[in-house]
Amino acid sequence: MRVVIAEDLVLLRDGMVRMLTAYGFEVVAAVDDGATLADTLVSLRPDVAVVDVRLPPTFTDEGLRAAIAARRAVPGLPVLILSQYVEQVYARELLGDRAGGVGYLLKDRVGEVREFTEAVRQVAGGGTVMDPDVVAQLLGGGRSAQLATLTQREREVLGVMAEGRSNAAIASRLVITEKAVSKHINSILTKLDLPPSDDDHRRVLAVLAYLGA
Amino acid sequence: MTRALRDVRHMLASTGLGLAALGLLLLTVFALILCVLPPVGGPALSNIARLARRLADRQRRRVEPAIPSPYTADPVRIRDVLLDPTFWRDTAWLLVYGPAGLAAAFVWALWPSGLQGLVTPILYRLLPASADLTFQALPITSPTRSYIAVGMGAVVLVAAYFLPRWYRLGEARLSRWLLSPTAAARLNARVEQLVETRTAAVDASAAELRRIERDLHDGAQARLVALTMNLGMAEDMFDTDPATAKAMLADARAGAHSAISELRDLVRGIHPPMLADRGLAGAAEALAASSPVPVELDVRLDRRLSAPVESAAYFVLAEALANAIKHAGAAHIGMSVVDESVHIRLRVRDDGRGGADARKGTGLRGIERRLAAFDGTVTVTSPPGGPTQIEAVLPCGS
Numbered sequence: 001m002r003v004v005i006a007e008d009l010v011l012l013r014d015g016m017v018r019m020l021t022a023y024g025f026e027v028v029a030a031v032d033d034g035a036t037l038a039d040t041l042v043s044l045r046p047d048v049a050v051v052d053v054r055l056p057p058t059f060t061d062e063g064l065r066a067a068i069a070a071r072r073a074v075p076g077l078p079v080l081i082l083s084q085y086v087e088q089v090y091a092r093e094l095l096g097d098r099a100g101g102v103g104y105l106l107k108d109r110v111g112e113v114r115e116f117t118e119a120v121r122q123v124a125g126g127g128t129v130m131d132p133d134v135v136a137q138l139l140g141g142g143r144s145a146q147l148a149t150l151t152q153r154e155r156e157v158l159g160v161m162a163e164g165r166s167n168a169a170i171a172s173r174l175v176i177t178e179k180a181v182s183k184h185i186n187s188i189l190t191k192l193d194l195p196p197s198d199d200d201h202r203r204v205l206a207v208l209a210y211l212g213a
Numbered sequence: 214m215t216r217a218l219r220d221v222r223h224m225l226a227s228t229g230l231g232l233a234a235l236g237l238l239l240l241t242v243f244a245l246i247l248c249v250l251p252p253v254g255g256p257a258l259s260n261i262a263r264l265a266r267r268l269a270d271r272q273r274r275r276v277e278p279a280i281p282s283p284y285t286a287d288p289v290r291i292r293d294v295l296l297d298p299t300f301w302r303d304t305a306w307l308l309v310y311g312p313a314g315l316a317a318a319f320v321w322a323l324w325p326s327g328l329q330g331l332v333t334p335i336l337y338r339l340l341p342a343s344a345d346l347t348f349q350a351l352p353i354t355s356p357t358r359s360y361i362a363v364g365m366g367a368v369v370l371v372a373a374y375f376l377p378r379w380y381r382l383g384e385a386r387l388s389r390w391l392l393s394p395t396a397a398a399r400l401n402a403r404v405e406q407l408v409e410t411r412t413a414a415v416d417a418s419a420a421e422l423r424r425i426e427r428d429l430h431d432g433a434q435a436r437l438v439a440l441t442m443n444l445g446m447a448e449d450m451f452d453t454d455p456a457t458a459k460a461m462l463a464d465a466r467a468g469a470h471s472a473i474s475e476l477r478d479l480v481r482g483i484h485p486p487m488l489a490d491r492g493l494a495g496a497a498e499a500l501a502a503s504s505p506v507p508v509e510l511d512v513r514l515d516r517r518l519s520a521p522v523e524s525a526a527y528f529v530l531a532e533a534l535a536n537a538i539k540h541a542g543a544a545h546i547g548m549s550v551v552d553e554s555v556h557i558r559l560r561v562r563d564d565g566r567g568g569a570d571a572r573k574g575t576g577l578r579g580i581e582r583r584l585a586a587f588d589g590t591v592t593v594t595s596p597p598g599g600p601t602q603i604e605a606v607l608p609c610g611s
Contacts, residue, residue: 009431015439019446059427084434107434111441113449 001124004046005030006037006063007082008055016050016110023117034062041070041077048124052107053083053090064090068097075099080123082107086133095128095208103129103164122164128204129164138162138208149191157184162207220377223275224321227384230272231314237265238307248291255291262288265303272310273392276385283394285401298395306391313387320380323373330366334359414586417579428479436472440465488527492517493557496527497550504546506538506563511549518557522609525583526550526559529591532576533561533603541565541601556589559605567599580605 003025007013017027029040033056041049049070055062067079078101081094091104103123109131110116119129130138139147139159150158153174160170167185171178185203189196197203244261247254266284273280288294326349329336333348337359340346346353348362349369394402447461480486488496494512501508518526530548537543543565551558569577570593580591580603589607 009435011439012435012442015442019442022446054430084430107438108441110438111445113442113445116445 001048001121002026002028002044002046003120004028004037004040004044004049006032006034006049006051006055006066008032008052012052012107019110019113020050020117020120023113025117025120033057034066037063038066038069041067042073045074045077048078048080048101048120050080050082050120053081053087061090064093068093071097071099076101076126078102078123078126080105080120080129082110086131086137088134088137091130091134091138091208100128101126103127104134105129105131106133119164127164128208130162130204130208132159132163135159135162146192150188154184154188154191157181158188158207161185161188162204164204217374220381221321221324223381224317224377226275227314227317227380228321229314230268231311231317233268234307234314235311237261237268238304238311241265241304241307251291258291258294259288262294262297262300262303265300265307269303269306269392272306272388276388280389280392281394281399281402283392283398283402285398285405299398302391302395306388309387309391313384317380317384320373320376323369323376327366327368327370327373330362330364330369333362333366410585410588413582417582417586425479425483428475428482432475432479433472436468436475440468440472443468484524485527488523493523493526493550496523497530497548500527500530500534501548504534504538506543506546508534508546508548511547511551514550514552514557516552518609522557522587522607525587525589526557526605526607528583529559529580529603529605529607530561532580533559533605536569536576536603537561537563537565537601540569541567541599543599543601556606556608559607560602562600562602564600566597567595567601568597569593569595569601569603577603 001024003020005013005016005020005027007016007030013030013032017030020027028044028046031037031040037049037051037055049067051063051067053061053063055066064081067081071077071079075097076099079094080103081090082105083090084107086106094102094104101123103119105116105119109119122129136159139155139162147155156174157170160173165173167178167181171181174181186196188194188207189203192207194207240261241258244254244258247257270282273282283299286293288297288300294300330348333346333353334356336346337353337356349365351358351362351365353359353362443461443465447458447465450458450461485496485499487499491498494514497510497512501510517523530550534546534548537546541563543563545564547560547562549558549560551560577591577593584591584605584607587607589605591603591605593601593603595601595603
């Protein structure tokens with residue numbers, strides 16, 4: 001699987017190249033600024049890009065903007081954004097084109113090596129991966145009227161679902177049966193007036209859209 | 214003798230200024246009349262008002278102690294000029310100082326006159342009788358009279374020596390009366406200065422916050438992320454590839470050390486522990502001790518200052534010392550901290566290459582901005598070739 005990495009700090013860039021290589025990815029380019037990133041993504045068309053939000057020259061959201069620009073040129077180009085902070089606005093912008101194949105994770109998640117590499121694969125496969133912190137923030141803010149109608153268990157299921165997990169993964173995380181999970185999900189989608197769907201990715205997008213991302 | 218010379222020079226300048234004042238007064242009147250035709254009168258008036266300001270400022274600098282300049286905005290439109298009280302005060306000064314300045318001519322003219330008195334007997338003998346020699350309204354018609362003129366000349370010289378002092382005192386009083394900023398103007402100027410320094414202080418602290426955020430983001434935070442990456446991989450390989458896992462753990466430990474020391478440096482930069490524990494004196498010692506270039510330290514301070522003052526003073530010392538080490542190529546540095554009760558005087562000297570310029574170095578600008586918030590001042594003397602001295606005076610409210 002061909003990966004492009006964008007990270008300005010040498011220490012992290014090298015670490016990430018080493019780690020992804022060790023886990024069977026082929027790092028085709030490792031860049032350190034936004035302009036180069038956008039060009040590289042369009043010319044190399046990797047299977048997935050792992051991008052630090054904050055890149056030179058502005059050190060604000062250069063990485064995110066370069067990724068969004070690249071996705072405009074290459075629709076659906078899978079991008080996993082890494083950030084030192086959870087920022088709802090970034091998540092919303094990333095999900096804006098509804099094309100899927102996006103992820104938004106806190107930088108510290110790279111330490112959970114297996115989960116992280118799994119997330120990279122998921123995004124490359126067109127899935128949507130949201131950091132639990134992002135989801136928690138989204139769940140915490142706004143839309144309280146309808147969210148309040150959810151039971152405690154349903155809220156838990158919603159949270160894990162928004163992270164991009166499949167029914168099986170949700171079941172094992174919450175230690176319930178898969179059948180119970182799908183029952184909860186149906187109930188959630190109904191309560192939130194969302195169209196039912198079997199596709200993990202569409203389901204996540206719908207939930208996130210509802211949550212205001 | 215030098216004093217007499219200085220006085221004569223001053224009197225001559227006063228005469229010149231008096232002439233200029235009269236000229237400008239005429240021009241002012243002329244421009245005011247021209248104001249019935251605003252397109253012509255406007256520019257004329259504002260230009261003449263500017264000239265009057267320059268002349269008045271010149272006078273402000275001549276008197277001792279110097280009078281601060283009261284001007285705020287540049288006079289552009291007729292309205293600005295006519296509504297500006299300083300314009301009317303300047304004009305009043307032109308009116309009064311014109312004759313007063315010209316009067317100085319009578320004072321310095323006493324010197325040639327007195328000297329003429331002294332040489333009257335010689336003149337009497339040399340000149341033909343038809344020359345009608347007089348001295349200070351005394352017709353010199355006999356040798357006796359010429360000797361009287363010598364006595365009178367001596368008296369005139371004594372007057373020429375002493376009168377300028379009285380003249381200068383009077384001149385200073387007159388100028389202070391008309392040229393001093395009014396209470397309102399002084400208040401205005403102070404408010405303006407406070408706004409400026411407050412903005413600088415806010416900017417400085419915002420820049421400081423940005424620096425800290427950047428240091429954390431690029432430093433400790435990044436190291437910790439890299440560390441978790443190493444730990445994660447080590448954990449994953451623990452069973453399958455113990456050798457690699459072990460190498461990664463070693464990497465992780467080194468990373469943790471770096472993160473700790475980076476955090477320590479950052480904390481020291483924000484508020485040095487020595488400053489908190491021992492005050493400025495102790496922190497200055499610590500600075501001197503940690504310098505790679507030998508520092509001769511002279512601390513005459515045995516009390517604690519308020520925390521903001523201590524912190525600003527420390528910043529000045531640290532910055533100036535860092536400059537000397539980094540840019541000056543100095544072999545020897547002198548650093549002193551002297552308590553002068555109402556303020557504290559900081560001095561950092563080095564024998565390096567000199568040529569430090571506050572406009573170029575951000576470090577010196579930083580010092581200026583930091584001190585401005587405390588009404589402190591910094592003076593940099595750094596001729597090319599050195600030595601460089603940075604002296605800061607920081608009020609500390611005794």
